[in-house]
Amino acid sequence: MPSPAKLTSEDIRRIYRSLRLIRRAEEEIARVYPSDRIKSPVHLSIGQEAVAVGVCDALTGDDVVSGTYRGHATYLAKGGDLNAMMAELFGKVTGCARGKGGSMHLVEMSKNVLGASAVVGTTIPLAVGYALALRREGRGRVAAAFFGDGATEEGVFYESLNFASLHKLPVVFVCENNFYAIHTPLTKRWASEALCGRVANFGIPTHRITDSDVFAIRRIVADAVAEMRQGAGPIFLECHTYRWREHVGPMEDYEAGYRDRNDMETWRATDQLERVGALLDATTRGKINIEIEKEIAAAIEFADQSPFPPPEELHTHVFAGQS
Amino acid sequence: MPSPAKLTSEDIRRIYRSLRLIRRAEEEIARVYPSDRIKSPVHLSIGQEAVAVGVCDALTGDDVVSGTYRGHATYLAKGGDLNAMMAELFGKVTGCARGKGGSMHLVEMSKNVLGASAVVGTTIPLAVGYALALRREGRGRVAAAFFGDGATEEGVFYESLNFASLHKLPVVFVCENNFYAIHTPLTKRWASEALCGRVANFGIPTHRITDSDVFAIRRIVADAVAEMRQGAGPIFLECHTYRWREHVGPMEDYEAGYRDRNDMETWRATDQLERVGALLDATTRGKINIEIEKEIAAAIEFADQSPFPPPEELHTHVFAGQS
């Protein structure tokens, strides 16, 4: 992995590619959604891609991530297979969970993407437990746990912080703070905005990134991970970001009145996808874009063509080692 | 209630009385315990009385407390009936819970002592909910929630802090930090000692009292409660203290090796019972002591003489309004 301080043009290409792939894949999911071929609720990350990409680009393939039901970005940024994801959304047996999990339960163990959960906060301690195993393994691997601002209200979040810090486990805690849990703003949920302060008092170094700067996120994580590989304990990132679409489903929802389209416009003005894209020359960018369109089209085609699981599959995988 | 700043001799008498009653009642419980007449595990507060007494003396009868399975001190400090408590320990129908709860589940709603729980941390949000009702009621009453250092590791603690602070509820959170959860020291459980720091970052004023000074505790609570009665939100006290006996049961356990008798001796040197007693003249003190011995003897006699609940009682109180 290149030095975090100086980015090569290859780094920029890779980061752009990842941002663009997520953005376009989700836009296509939104486009296809009304056709009812997607058999799953979808929680889109459009507008939030920079957090997943910034963090995952600082990790190696051997490192581990765990995400949430809003997990397309995490899955793709960590190298999850697009075909398998699309097929999963379509409920097909070629999906990453054989159609049994859907969009909220993406998983790809071969890429070290742990399975996501639809119950908020639930995967945070799992990433900590995985990190416990990584520490025991002694190969310097780390785990990154993604979760929303809402998840920090669940008690398990604090329990997990305490344990990870107590045992100095190699965990990157990443809070994607998009200011809303469904439609409820932080002001109705948090007694104080001092999230980093609360976390720091568990003895965990914290970073508050308020502009979604993908390079800054990447650098912070890369520096911290380098130390973790030598035995340092967890860090915590509060990354401000913004969800451009509705909480669940393919549409925008600014007319609902719980938030203001202007807020989104402010975020869009500093959209990291555009920012990073602008660093590339037009040819390179165009080439990447075309490749991505092909990949997405191929993934949708793959999903469409794949079969549903056969009826017997209902009864398989209840227990491991069963059939 | 007298001004918190200047204590009258009546205040000192009352505080001494409360400290002494708890100490002696528990010593008698320990003495009686091997006779098997007490049908309940007992978690004694001997050595820790100052916290309950300091807090409760700053409250009025209309204020509410919730305690834990280590709850004799809370119950008595808040004015709970000694006979009913002793009978409860003896499993008698005259007990405060008709013998159905035992030592771990003391309750006396007429004195605003909420029922205790044997599951650590469980009553913290209950006190918060009670405080929500008190705020609605608008009479300026407050609730105090007692819990141990171990309880602060349960997620529900943080969830409760956040909600209480968000709604500015009149709650006095009182952590009785005796440095151990059963036999496990803080170092094996807390990533950092910055408990007050964590709490403060929820927007809650905190106080760390490291010497168990009963007057200091009383003053802090009295000042805060005065403000709460006018609408101020919660406060948090971390009160250092020391459990002189074993975690559960009547004995000492310094030979077990998990802690040092010297630590106890250090605490005993500043025993608040002795300190406050020394402020009284010998006659007054002697008179109080004699009264207390009589009360305790009478309570044991009451418990001994009381009947067990009749067999039909097994089936009553499963549902309210049922029989």
Added chain:
Amino acid sequence: MSSPARAEAPAVSRESGRLLRYVDALREAVAQEMEADERVFVLGLDVDDHKGIQGSTLGLQARFGTERIFNTPLSEDAMTGVAIGAAIAGLRPIHVHIRMDFLMLCMNQLVNMAAKMHYMYGGTVTVPLVVRSMIGKSWGQGAQHSQGLYSMFMHVPGLKVVAPSNAHDAKGCLIAAIRDDNPVIFVEHRLLYGTEAFVDEAPFTVEFGKARIAVPGNDITLVGVSNMVVECLRAQELLSEVGISAEVLDPISLVPLDFDTILASARRTGCVLVVDNAWTTCGASAEIIARLAEATSGGDAKPIVMRRMGFAPTTCPTTPALEQTFYPNPATIASAVHSLVRPKAKAWSPAPERAVLAYQRQFRGPF
């Protein structure tokens, strides 16, 4: 979505009142009780947003203010404790969860505290708490948004459990739950929200522990739970076309359970099928069958045929290809009844398209 949904709604005893959707009946019940009793209040995630728990809490905040209906942080465990604390202080909280699965986060408060406090404190404390929770189905709800976990609550003495299957009972049971001095786990099925029934406008209660004979019959007793009442009713129609007369029972409340009515029907028809919206192992269906077995074995009465249906013994899959066989439906129910009532006849099953219920067809994702 009125008429087809209505057609499926169980006929309730009296057809007075207006046609009302289940979701609106829930909201009306809460509004009327909040109006009548200022101790009643509502808390829960997203109770005050523009979706208002699929509409069931919509408009209540505008009417009753933020003190009496408010959103909570994502802290199910503490918020349940807060609700219990408010309840023992004399208020009457209604704690709303958009999915029953999330109750797994508050089991400690519900099982170790709410259920036990009245008993454990010798009757000196009461916990008038209502816990509303919704069961999801289809459209990719999947493993963690589809569970009907009420048997866990049935297991624990001190909790009441109700699962109304129609708008009339939804209103009457919710009012009864709010007025009850005990913790009540109130089970709602998402797909029932759009179904309509005749519901009186004035407040009324549906008494717990009284089953309803939704349709009388002679050949078999079908006991449906929650939305499975609706599925049983369709099965009953299909069965009547082949000359099988099924009696459909709706227990309405599971704790207390009106076992007498079930037993009497079972003795009359000689055959019982319990159809549950949950797993069968240690489920409500196990309990009903076990009680029947205890009550009818060992005497001289003629033996009764007993069976149960419920979720497949698997996790709920997301893909509809598998999900459709995860649940009982009118076709599988009717076919099972046929083989019980006519054990020697050739197996029969209604045409699948005739067994699809409007309330299922109309339901559109994602949530």
Added chain:
Amino acid sequence: MSSPARAEAPAVSRESGRLLRYVDALREAVAQEMEADERVFVLGLDVDDHKGIQGSTLGLQARFGTERIFNTPLSEDAMTGVAIGAAIAGLRPIHVHIRMDFLMLCMNQLVNMAAKMHYMYGGTVTVPLVVRSMIGKSWGQGAQHSQGLYSMFMHVPGLKVVAPSNAHDAKGCLIAAIRDDNPVIFVEHRLLYGTEAFVDEAPFTVEFGKARIAVPGNDITLVGVSNMVVECLRAQELLSEVGISAEVLDPISLVPLDFDTILASARRTGCVLVVDNAWTTCGASAEIIARLAEATSGGDAKPIVMRRMGFAPTTCPTTPALEQTFYPNPATIASAVHSLVRPKAKAWSPAPERAVLAYQRQFRGPF
């Protein structure tokens, strides 16, 4: 405490090995598996203190170090998640809880995650997790330290549930649980800890899903769960004195359940009493009776008499005056059997003092 306790221990198939207490069998199983497989580790509150979970984890830290057996903060929810996370990473955690009641704090992780992950992730993830938990009884354990809540776990597909009743099975089941690739809820009864049985020193497994006929008999099938096996065995002895021959079955594992053995016995004796250490409503006893009812009703076979016993349908009271009637015991079991087997005879009950078990008499509080 050896001989009287031994006398009560169920005879296990082979009497090889040494006499070992249940608690020591547990410890030996863990030690041997930790020795054999370095992926195995132990976590939980108080596993490393001088009491060592009543002795069941004593000495393990000295032997295997603090990395492989460690105390945790009081954070049952997160620690369950941590254990699951370590399990999916390839380790084999044993998470210990000194009371089953505390599992209510980790229901979300157990029910919504551990049980479902293998399925929900299409078989790409396995969760080889053992959750040890103890059921308390007597000496004022009371409402929150006495519950046998395993039926909640039986209800949810994806979890195995075992409840060994003797030292031999404790060792064999625990080793089997550790080697199992699925989450296993391992249920221990506090009062069994001092009971002894013959246990082989070499590691061995007791296969899940195979019930044991503890004592053969002809007049009735007694199915005991966990410590109730011991109580049934005493009842069986008392019954034999009045000429009633009871067969005592120990299912050992509840999920998977060896229903075939229960059914075969039931068909032979014509009468079944399931005695559980839990509430009956939606409990393990409901499940067993329901399966029997389904399997035996509707055919031509002779009907079977079915009954169950368990906790009284109340919260567990602290005072022994009430607690003693909260639980089934050899006297109440024997008396119930008598009335089932000889329905026309006068009611009979053994002398209460003859029905008190040594393992109960010996147990001294507080915990």
